[in-house]
Amino acid sequence: MPLTDFFARKPEFEIFALETADLPQAAAIHKSRFTHAWSDGELHSLLIQDTVFGFIARQNNAYTRPFITQPFVGGFVLSRVAAGEAEILTIGVDPRFSRLGLGWRLMRAALREARDQAAEAVFLEVDETNAAAIALYRKLGFAKVGERRAYYQGVNGVKTGALVMRLDLG
Ligand SMILES: CC(C)(COP(=O)(O)OP(=O)(O)OC[C@H]1O[C@@H](n2cnc3c(N)ncnc32)[C@H](O)[C@@H]1OP(=O)(O)O)[C@@H](O)C(=O)NCCC(=O)NCCS
Numbered sequence: 626m627p628l629t630d631f632f633a634r635k636p637e638f639e640i641f642a643l644e645t646a647d648l649p650q651a652a653a654i655h656k657s658r659f660t661h662a663w664s665d666g667e668l669h670s671l672l673i674q675d676t677v678f679g680f681i682a683r684q685n686n687a688y689t690r691p692f693i694t695q696p697f698v699g700g701f702v703l704s705r706v707a708a709g710e711a712e713i714l715t716i717g718v719d720p721r722f723s724r725l726g727l728g729w730r731l732m733r734a735a736l737r738e739a740r741d742q743a744a745e746a747v748f749l750e751v752d753e754t755n756a757a758a759i760a761l762y763r764k765l766g767f768a769k770v771g772e773r774r775a776y777y778q779g780v781n782g783v784k785t786g787a788l789v790m791r792l793d794l795g
Contacts, residue, residue: 636684638699638727640734643679645669650698651681651717658717660780671703671714678742679703680734682718682727697722702731704739704747711739711794713749716758728761736765740794747794750787752777759788767792 643651648665656662671677682699700718704711713735718727739747750773751758771789778784 634686634688636697636699636722637686638682638697638722638725638730639685640680640730641683643672643681643701643703645672647681647683647698647701648672651679651701651703654698654700654717654719655715657720659715660778663715668703671705674705676707677703677705677714678735678738680731680738682722682731699725699727700731702735704735706739706742706744709743709745711735711742711744711747713747723757728758729764732761732765736792736794745793745795747792749790750776751790753786753788759790762790762792765792 648668652663652665652668655668672679679702681701684696684699687696698719699722700716702716703714705714706712713732716728716731716735718731736747747767748770749762749767751762753759753772767790769788770791773787773789775784776787
């Protein structure tokens with residue numbers, strides 16, 4: 626294989642069920658994207674709950690020799706279903722792979738699983754200043770159903786509100 630191919634190879638991603646072995650990489654993505662990072666231990670304590678599930682975008686065209694490169698993890702989503710309602714607990718995409726459709730694909734996988742688990746609606750909370758996430762959720766059909774004032778505290782101490790959004794799966 627020519628060296629130029631090696632460097633030019635564009636990662637392609639596939640969506641898999643999130644497993645405990647993936648959590649260190651999921652935690653690294655969470656840390657890179659959120660002010661209040663969740664450790665892999667915290668993610669683990671969620672994922673082992675019967676009501677919680679997740680998905681991960683993993684590179685499917687990495688070179689097989691691990692000393693050369695490891696497959697990239699592009700992002701992950703964590704969700705919970707209980708009593709006919711689902712909740713998106715968190716979603717994060719590695720900034721290197723932003724705007725490639727991974728957030729969309731991860732959310733679609735979570736929504737499909739929620740529907741399979743008999744959820745009739747999905748809820749989430751999002752920072753009112755998070756334009757990218759709000760645009761993603763609106764594109765998926767979520768609508769604002771509530772607001773929580775001064776809900777999030779940023780690194781600079783400035784508090785921002787949360788939007789509560791809902792998608793009907795019925
Ligand atoms: C929100 C997030 C998950 C989106 O992931 P992504 O893989 O980059 O998004 P996608 O490529 O799937 O985008 C799907 C749609 O979302 C919207 N969108 C995504 N990023 C956007 C941006 N930066 N600005 C405006 N719209 C955006 C667009 O409608 C986009 O569709 P389009 O590309 O056809 O216009 C990602 O930005 C992220 O991890 N953010 C930090 C963590 C976070 O905010 N999580 C949500 C907390 S509630």
